[in-house]
Amino acid sequence: MSTPDPTAPLPVPPIGVKGTTDLEHRASEIRARACWIDPHTRKRVTRALVVPDEEAADEFFQYLQASAELGIDKRILLSDYVEMIGDRWQRGLGPTSTVDGYRLGLRLRVLPALGHLPLSQITAGMIDRTIDQWETQHSASTIKNTIAPLVRVLDESVRDDLLPSNPARNRSRRSLGKSALNLKENDLSPRVHALKGLATLTTLADRCGEVHQSYSDFVMVSALLDARGSEISGLQVGDIDWDQRVVTIRRQTYPGAGGLVTKQTRGGDIRHVPILQALTPVLQRLTHNREPDERLLTGPRGGVLTTASVRDATKSDQLVTELELPSLTRHGLRHTGATWLADAGIPLHVLQGILGHKSIETTRGYLHPDTRHLTDAAARANAFLDGHENPNRDSPATSSRATALGR
Numbered sequence: 001m002s003t004p005d006p007t008a009p010l011p012v013p014p015i016g017v018k019g020t021t022d023l024e025h026r027a028s029e030i031r032a033r034a035c036w037i038d039p040h041t042r043k044r045v046t047r048a049l050v051v052p053d054e055e056a057a058d059e060f061f062q063y064l065q066a067s068a069e070l071g072i073d074k075r076i077l078l079s080d081y082v083e084m085i086g087d088r089w090q091r092g093l094g095p096t097s098t099v100d101g102y103r104l105g106l107r108l109r110v111l112p113a114l115g116h117l118p119l120s121q122i123t124a125g126m127i128d129r130t131i132d133q134w135e136t137q138h139s140a141s142t143i144k145n146t147i148a149p150l151v152r153v154l155d156e157s158v159r160d161d162l163l164p165s166n167p168a169r170n171r172s173r174r175s176l177g178k179s180a181l182n183l184k185e186n187d188l189s190p191r192v193h194a195l196k197g198l199a200t201l202t203t204l205a206d207r208c209g210e211v212h213q214s215y216s217d218f219v220m221v222s223a224l225l226d227a228r229g230s231e232i233s234g235l236q237v238g239d240i241d242w243d244q245r246v247v248t249i250r251r252q253t254y255p256g257a258g259g260l261v262t263k264q265t266r267g268g269d270i271r272h273v274p275i276l277q278a279l280t281p282v283l284q285r286l287t288h289n290r291e292p293d294e295r296l297l298t299g300p301r302g303g304v305l306t307t308a309s310v311r312d313a314t315k316s317d318q319l320v321t322e323l324e325l326p327s328l329t330r331h332g333l334r335h336t337g338a339t340w341l342a343d344a345g346i347p348l349h350v351l352q353g354i355l356g357h358k359s360i361e362t363t364r365g366y367l368h369p370d371t372r373h374l375t376d377a378a379a380r381a382n383a384f385l386d387g388h389e390n391p392n393r394d395s396p397a398t399s400s401r402a403t404a405l406g407r
Helices: 054-070 078-085 097-114 123-137 140-159 198-209 213-224 230-235 277-289 306-316 316-322 331-342 350-353 360-364 370-390 395-407
Strands: 019-025 030-037 044-051 245-249 252-256 259-263 271-274
Touching: 019 271, 030 054, 044 054, 078 097, 078 140, 097 123, 097 140, 123 140, 123 245, 198 213, 198 316, 213 230, 213 306, 213 331, 230 252, 230 306, 245 360, 271 350, 306 316, 331 350, 350 360
Parallel strands: none
Antiparallel strands: 019 030, 030 044, 245 271, 252 259
């Protein structure tokens, strides 16, 4: 006879299956036992628990009955629940690098921190304290990729009636690592990460080119195509259309759990980006006498260039410090190109299409803040207040009526 797995979830009666219960009274305790027949294996299943009194035994039987009505053990551990639902929490997510990031966050941070807890006992306070600890160890993007799968898993538990509401949702909406005491309003805009001008971009590219020309090309193409690093890695020579002077972005390449992965873009859409004059010489050199299915950008040894490989090879952290570009982040080159197009007056809906944003509100973040209407409002208010301070001076309304009567 096989030995039961001690790490396996404890059995509960399947939905609609009736069982029997009995009590075995001992000297100072009671053995409460429930039995039922598994409808698939036709084998008898037993679940027993030693309790101090009959009241505790009744609670045990009620718990089994409630679990049977759900088809899930109401005391199931978070780790067991994640294993049970499989990929169900990923529903609605496109097959992109986002899913891989969420899987890593769930496996490396969520389950080690909370997986040993019964799902029904996880509270908002526990999640708050856990995320507080993560914030001292990880970047905001890493924490985002950790909270997101936790929220999705707990959403599934709400659907299964294991939790009345999702305790992770309130915390997941907070701004990570940001304090109201030191956060400026403009820091919320991606514009703060943009380079100031083409000369600054060229200087950065030239410094990267001192290591290898391919790194310089990666910088120029990323900024002037307003694309994500993974999308630049996925470009092929055939994606450049010189007749229309556009680049078609239809795929992305990024490091996955088992190596490099090439999939559709993050939004799942194919989009077209115009070729700017400053990028023309770079693309002409990269496409000259090459086959359409070749990768547009390759590294010194002919391998795929990724954001991480360029960052490591060029010692990016040290480089941006030397060039006094502390606000340049991983997506800073994409933010640079998008900001320049917005400042050039590109219509918002056109810019949205170039960047591949699902929401136009995301695109709106690249617009230059316009305060002219506030200046006009102040002028009107000052004129109104001046009228009250000088009683002999007609108010705007009085002047208008006098003019009308004079007519």
